[in-house]
Amino acid sequence: MSKRSSKHDASDAIGSQLRRYYQSVEQEPIPGQLLDLLEKLDEAERSGGSSGGH
């Protein structure tokens, strides 16, 4: 039984799966609602109004 050294491969496998998963979410398009919100906040600020939450 000489599987000791493969312990390292195992953490690598977990690590790359973790990154692949995270990247798959990062690559999803940003929801339009969120971008709209940011535009509204920006507009409100530029027109000198208060950015009053909702």
Next chain:
Amino acid sequence: MSAPHTNIAEGAVPFSFKRELLAALPGLRAFAVSLSRRHDRADDLVQETVMKAWGKQESFQPGTNMRAWLFTILRNEFYSQMRRKGRELPDPDGVFAGNLATHPEQYGKLDMEDFKVALDSLPDDQREAIILIGASGFAYEEAAEIAGVAVGTIKSRVNRARIRLRELLEVNGESDYGPDSTSALLVNKSFAGR
């Protein structure tokens, strides 16, 4: 009005706070999905975070790490929502619908689903730690600051998370992956590290 929403980097972005916020959104959202385990909840969280961050942008010190600042706000928001609403069990249908609505063809789907189930089963603090360190790319010191704990605590959470994931996924090394998928993982890794 539903805005077209793929190209966030284009167009006139006059304020750099806004630009940096936009640039941080994909990672922030991935952190939110990992933390809350649900896409719908994650989007609420990101929305709250954006409003909070916008409201206190004066308190952000230019030159410091904007991503870490935003992640901290999101994390605090997550835990305060949990306290407010209590912990509801995620609806498995919702979780699946949310995941499958994305691009299943982009990766080995079964592998990824197994991984997501295993990741979601970790305690919140361990899941958070392994994501911050292993996927979001923060240093231990930064992750400790985001989570409001000592560096040693983050390290031990990450270790426990790794051990648990290894157990759950029964990854013992090459025997479970085979030489082909091992090299595939290595290839993947080389372009994962930006």
